Amino acid sequence: MEDDIRGDTSGDFEKILVALMQGCREENAPVDVARAQTDADELYAAGEKRCGTEEAVFTRILTQRSFCQIKAISECYGKKYGKSLVKAIQRETSGYYERTMVSIVRFAEDKNDLLAEWFHDSMAGLGTRDEMLIRLVLGRCEIDLQDVKDAYMRKYNKPLVKAIEDDTSGDYRKMLVALVGP
Numbered sequence: 001m002e003d004d005i006r007g008d009t010s011g012d013f014e015k016i017l018v019a020l021m022q023g024c025r026e027e028n029a030p031v032d033v034a035r036a037q038t039d040a041d042e043l044y045a046a047g048e049k050r051c052g053t054e055e056a057v058f059t060r061i062l063t064q065r066s067f068c069q070i071k072a073i074s075e076c077y078g079k080k081y082g083k084s085l086v087k088a089i090q091r092e093t094s095g096y097y098e099r100t101m102v103s104i105v106r107f108a109e110d111k112n113d114l115l116a117e118w119f120h121d122s123m124a125g126l127g128t129r130d131e132m133l134i135r136l137v138l139g140r141c142e143i144d145l146q147d148v149k150d151a152y153m154r155k156y157n158k159p160l161v162k163a164i165e166d167d168t169s170g171d172y173r174k175m176l177v178a179l180v181g182p
Contacts, residue, residue, distance in 0.1 A: 012055040012097040019063040020100075027066050036072035037080070039065065043073070044081055047092040055093065062104045070108035112151035115140060119152055119160060123167040133164075133176070141179045149180070 005017045039061050046057035062070060077085040086109075089101045106114045115136065122133040140148055152160040161180045168176055 009096075012059065012093070013095065013100065015056070016059050016063060016097060016100050019059055024064050025066060026064060026069070029066055029069065031066075031068050031072050033072060033076070036069060037076045039069075039073045040076040040080060040085075043077060043085065043088070048081070048083075048088050053092040055097065058089070058093070058101055062101055067108040067111075070105060074105055074109055110151075112144070112147045113155060115148045116152040116155050116160075119148065120156055120163070123163055128167050130172075133168075137176055137179050145180065 001021065005021060006014060009017055042057055043061060046054035061073070065073065074085040077083075077088070081088070086102050086105050089105065090098060093101060103114065118132070119136055122129045122136060137145075149160045152158070152163070156163070159182075161177055161182060164176050164180060165173060
């Protein structure tokens with residue numbers, strides 16, 4: 001699989017995908033506030049403080065730290081530098097690399113809000129991004145879909161199941177509604 005990623009992507013985007021695939025994230029480590037501050041400083045020094053960006057620093061920190069630790073890093077960054085880590089990433093990077101890094105930080109900050117946004121995006125505008133919607137429903141239906149539904153309601157003032165009913169039809173709608181539930 002790593003060879004496929006390397007063959008189909010390049011540059012910093014390739015590096016982050018390979019790093020994520022290798023699974024070196026420290027998921028069970030407790031949050032270390034001092035380390036979060038050090039990482040926030042390192043991210044600032046690798047990005048906004050300098051001309052150009054050291055993407056390798058962003059890749060290393062955001063693919064190796066636990067999501068709880070990344071949330072702490074983001075909070076430290078915001079407090080110390082007066083702007084969000086997401087905004088810094090958006091200013092310092094671009095393309096698929098930027099989207100991946102922003103998604104990692106947003107997932108760490110509030111995964112349910114991010115997933116609610118992705119559900120909304122899958123049904124926004126003309127037509128439905130069916131593959132995205134199916135992947136989201138199947139990927140979350142037995143994990144944390146109720147939390148995502150609550151976030152969707154808070155964010156869009158509409159039940160997720162109602163949005164799905166309004167945007168789909170036939171047996172496809174019935175299947176999705178059955179999986180999502182009331």
